[in-house]
Amino acid sequence: MRRIFPLSALAVLFAASCAANGNTVVTGAGPDDLLKLRAGPSLGFNVIMGLPDGTRLIRQDCVTELGQRWCRVSLADAPGVTGYVSADYLTEQ
Numbered sequence: 001m002r003r004i005f006p007l008s009a010l011a012v013l014f015a016a017s018c019a020a021n022g023n024t025v026v027t028g029a030g031p032d033d034l035l036k037l038r039a040g041p042s043l044g045f046n047v048i049m050g051l052p053d054g055t056r057l058i059r060q061d062c063v064t065e066l067g068q069r070w071c072r073v074s075l076a077d078a079p080g081v082t083g084y085v086s087a088d089y090l091t092e093q
Contacts, residue, residue: 023076024090026055037083041070048083062087 029035034050042065051057056076062069069087074080 021061022059023093024057024059024071024073025093026051026053026057026085026089027091028089029053035085035089037073037081037085038070039083041065041072041084042068045084048081051085056093057085057090059090 026035029052031053034052035055037048037051038045039048041063057073058076058079060072060074060082062071064070070084071087071090072082072084073090074082
């Protein structure tokens with residue numbers, strides 16, 4: 001027997017997974033580049049610092065601004081340092 005989930009149920013599951021906190025790591029910035037930790041969720045916000053691939057982060061919540069998904073994160077090794085990064089460069093651990 002096949003089960004068919006209504007689209008609304010899938011939307012709720014997706015939203016719940018986006019809202020969940022989790023451990024992530026920076027990936028895809030490249031060996032000679034850094035992922036920019038920004039003060040807010042868009043390119044218009046100041047850069048706080050650059051994060052190399054492999055940096056461990058704690059993801060809090062994510063938002064979409066102008067078609068780009070941004071996640072509020074803190075450094076796993078320095079939880080007081082927080083900001084926003086593009087979700088494209090995060091991999092769940």
